[in-house]
Amino acid sequence: MSFTERAHHSLRDSQLRRNLAKATSTIRAKTARVSAELPDWEALRDAGRAIKRETLAELDRHLVALEESVTRAGGVVHWAADAAEARRIIVDLAKAHGARQVIKIKSMTTDEVELNPALEAAGIRPYETDLADMIVQMAHEKPSHLLVPAIHKNRAEIAALFRNEMGEPELSDRPAELTRAARAYLRERFLETPVAISGANFAVAETGSVVVVESEGNGRMCLTLPKVLISIMGIEKVLPKWEHLEVFLQLLPRASTGERMNPYTSIWTGTRAHEHQAEDGPREFHLVLLDNGRSKILADEVARATLHCIRCSRCLNVCPVYQRAGGHAYDSMYQGPIGAIVTPQIKGLDEAGSLPFASSLCGACQEACPVRIPIPEILVHLRGQVVRRSQAGLGALGGEALAMRAAKAMFEHPALMGAALAAGRVLQAPMARDGRIERLPWPLDGWSLGRDFPALPKQSFRDWWKTRKAGP
Amino acid sequence: MRVSLFITCFNDALFPQTGQAVVTVLERLGCAVEFRQAQSCCGQMHANSGYPREAVDLVRRFAAVFEDAEAIVAPATSCVAMIRGQYPRLARLAGDPDLERRLEALIPRLFEFTEFLTDRLEVEDVGAYYPHRVTYHASCNSLRALKLGDRALRLLRAVRGLELVELTRPQECCGFGGTFAVKNAETSTAMLADKLRDVLDTGAEVCTAGDNSCLMHIGGGLSRQRTGVRTVHLAEILACTDTVGRAP
Numbered sequence: 001m002s003f004t005e006r007a008h009h010s011l012r013d014s015q016l017r018r019n020l021a022k023a024t025s026t027i028r029a030k031t032a033r034v035s036a037e038l039p040d041w042e043a044l045r046d047a048g049r050a051i052k053r054e055t056l057a058e059l060d061r062h063l064v065a066l067e068e069s070v071t072r073a074g075g076v077v078h079w080a081a082d083a084a085e086a087r088r089i090i091v092d093l094a095k096a097h098g099a100r101q102v103i104k105i106k107s108m109t110t111d112e113v114e115l116n117p118a119l120e121a122a123g124i125r126p127y128e129t130d131l132a133d134m135i136v137q138m139a140h141e142k143p144s145h146l147l148v149p150a151i152h153k154n155r156a157e158i159a160a161l162f163r164n165e166m167g168e169p170e171l172s173d174r175p176a177e178l179t180r181a182a183r184a185y186l187r188e189r190f191l192e193t194p195v196a197i198s199g200a201n202f203a204v205a206e207t208g209s210v211v212v213v214e215s216e217g218n219g220r221m222c223l224t225l226p227k228v229l230i231s232i233m234g235i236e237k238v239l240p241k242w243e244h245l246e247v248f249l250q251l252l253p254r255a256s257t258g259e260r261m262n263p264y265t266s267i268w269t270g271t272r273a274h275e276h277q278a279e280d281g282p283r284e285f286h287l288v289l290l291d292n293g294r295s296k297i298l299a300d301e302v303a304r305a306t307l308h309c310i311r312c313s314r315c316l317n318v319c320p321v322y323q324r325a326g327g328h329a330y331d332s333m334y335q336g337p338i339g340a341i342v343t344p345q346i347k348g349l350d351e352a353g354s355l356p357f358a359s360s361l362c363g364a365c366q367e368a369c370p371v372r373i374p375i376p377e378i379l380v381h382l383r384g385q386v387v388r389r390s391q392a393g394l395g396a397l398g399g400e401a402l403a404m405r406a407a408k409a410m411f412e413h414p415a416l417m418g419a420a421l422a423a424g425r426v427l428q429a430p431m432a433r434d435g436r437i438e439r440l441p442w443p444l445d446g447w448s449l450g451r452d453f454p455a456l457p458k459q460s461f462r463d464w465w466k467t468r469k470a471g472p
Numbered sequence: 473m474r475v476s477l478f479i480t481c482f483n484d485a486l487f488p489q490t491g492q493a494v495v496t497v498l499e500r501l502g503c504a505v506e507f508r509q510a511q512s513c514c515g516q517m518h519a520n521s522g523y524p525r526e527a528v529d530l531v532r533r534f535a536a537v538f539e540d541a542e543a544i545v546a547p548a549t550s551c552v553a554m555i556r557g558q559y560p561r562l563a564r565l566a567g568d569p570d571l572e573r574r575l576e577a578l579i580p581r582l583f584e585f586t587e588f589l590t591d592r593l594e595v596e597d598v599g600a601y602y603p604h605r606v607t608y609h610a611s612c613n614s615l616r617a618l619k620l621g622d623r624a625l626r627l628l629r630a631v632r633g634l635e636l637v638e639l640t641r642p643q644e645c646c647g648f649g650g651t652f653a654v655k656n657a658e659t660s661t662a663m664l665a666d667k668l669r670d671v672l673d674t675g676a677e678v679c680t681a682g683d684n685s686c687l688m689h690i691g692g693g694l695s696r697q698r699t700g701v702r703t704v705h706l707a708e709i710l711a712c713t714d715t716v717g718r719a720p
Contacts, residue, residue, distance in 0.1 A: 003656070004655065004656050004658070004659075007656065007658060007659050008658055011658050011659065011662050320644055320645045320647065320663050321656075321659055321663070324659055324662040324663060325659050325662075357651075357652065357655050357656065358656060358659070359649065359652065360612070360645050360647055360648060360649025360650075360652045360653075360660065360663070361520060361612075361649055361650070361652070362612040362616070362645035362649070363612055363613075363615075363616035363617060364612075364616070364643070364644075364645070366616070367616050377561075380519065380520055380522070380558075383520070383521060383522030384522045384523070384524050385522075386522055387521070387522030387523060388522075400521075404517075404518060404521065404523050404526060405526070407513075407517065407518070408518065408523075408526045408529065408530070411481060411512040411513040411515075411530055411533075412512065412529065412530075412533065414509065414510070414512065417481075417485075417512075421485055436695055438696070443654070444654055446653070446654040446655070446657030447653060447654050447657065447692070449657045449658065449661050450661040450664065450665070450692075450693055450696055451653075451661070451664070451689065451692030451693050451695075451696055452691075452692045452695040452696045453688075453692060454486055454487075454688060454691070454692075456485065456486065457486070457487075457488055457489075459488060460484050460485055460488055461479050461483060461484045461487075461488035461491035461492070462479070462484055462507070462509060464488050464491075464492065465491075465507045465509075466509075
């Protein structure tokens, strides 16, 4: 199914439209306010982009440095070339510890590699512990927003879900009660589960420290209570130096949740045996470094900036397409404008080739992006790849390719254009009334969904100019 | 000053009255306007739809036609944004350093219509009279690509008789987006629905903008719903005086 087909369904969901409009406008106002209050916000954005650029230019070196630091601190680093390898590494680790269940926090990367089905197939039950991830998992749905995965649900819907899934038939939809129920449910999981799986927002090569930022404290539980911690991160998340966190720990909360400082920032280095954290953290720590198409993105000069993304989700909140079609229309753990460029590059154009076209190129995403990713330019670049692939096959004979060639011929030969306009004036006669056309023929019929089209005027500008006397 | 009008293909075929209005305003302000018949489309549709190679030929054509022009003025924000933002990259893609160099010399002489009035001619009051309640839609390209700021609003505020009422969400896209409006017609229409609500809430009788592509979209919705609100390009408002009633 394409974006267009999925949006066809989501656009009709009035509850979804209302939830999304309300949630995104609230968060948009908040992020705008707290980013504007920093006098050096624009300089911070420049710094963020520069650090990402420089890091990516020598990514191989920084990753090896990270491996060395993590190993020195008592951790084990695993390299996963693709999703299958990442799944195998993590499932094998969990099995080796005899785990029947694992707790999970903050990891879109595990969604990217489709870890949960693999764990379930191995008889290991994964529990999502981020509140919204837990809601989405209980509802057997998919996340619809990078940062607010259950943004498509309101509290009434969540209360109904909890009543069923937690066996609390008396639960009301008051936020405090819902939170209490979730807290009781999750505490049991934290205390009974010896293996945790997390994502990572950043990893510092020089120290081997891994960083997770979250708002609830459930992540802190996952990262500190279990004996074994397995973290998975895309290779682009590495930062060379500790001091680079200064930039990103300012950019990320202000751009994502609209907070000045993130509520829970967990940073750990290796295992608890490591000298700096004798009493805290896991006894065993594994870091899985995932490529899964990222090297290929890095090799593409135009699309490379895709890897700057810090997953703040600000582009979703400002995107007029996302706000209306919703996250599920993107059919990916990465939604919105950033999803429309990340997903086709990871999943491939066959599966996700409709996504680069899911944009009016309004530019709101680029304007909002804390690390200045030129998303519209990359969208257009990917559109070119989709067209080239289709032209290599039968697509070269398709309606669009032919129409584009015909249009170009007209643009290059004004006489042809004049003839086409003359023909258009004749052909439109049965359709045009009072200067407007209510039903355009295929393939332009989509226009007529809710819009009239202006009828061609009797005279083009260039013809008028020929008849006009010279000006004053 | 001698001004070469880049009408853009869209205005040429569908909105000749906009081009006529630009000529009226520029001549009123003392410019000598010329129109080069060899001009064509800027290539935006091809470039943005994934046909960059086809667009390159149109880039070459633009460079050849306007090479020696003193100043080029276009009443279309998205076409100007295409030329400024994408032409250098397309020339690089074509591996044509000569074209790149020629564009570098040419592009600074290209102006969007309101930009030409406020920055080059340094006028805000063009002597227009337009006794209507008007709201202004800032195209995405005027806001984010060309960063035109309040130039259009300054011009509109100087029009005698005009009552300006502003939209509550002026930064939001109307949902046109070129082929997006057809390929993702439903999402595009959903975006338009909110824009129409904003326009109607102002109580304006006219919605104006610096780009007829947005106006064709917004106007198409206003017309379909028989709202009785019409769309008029900014240049057409500025062309009206109390003696020359051009109000459509």
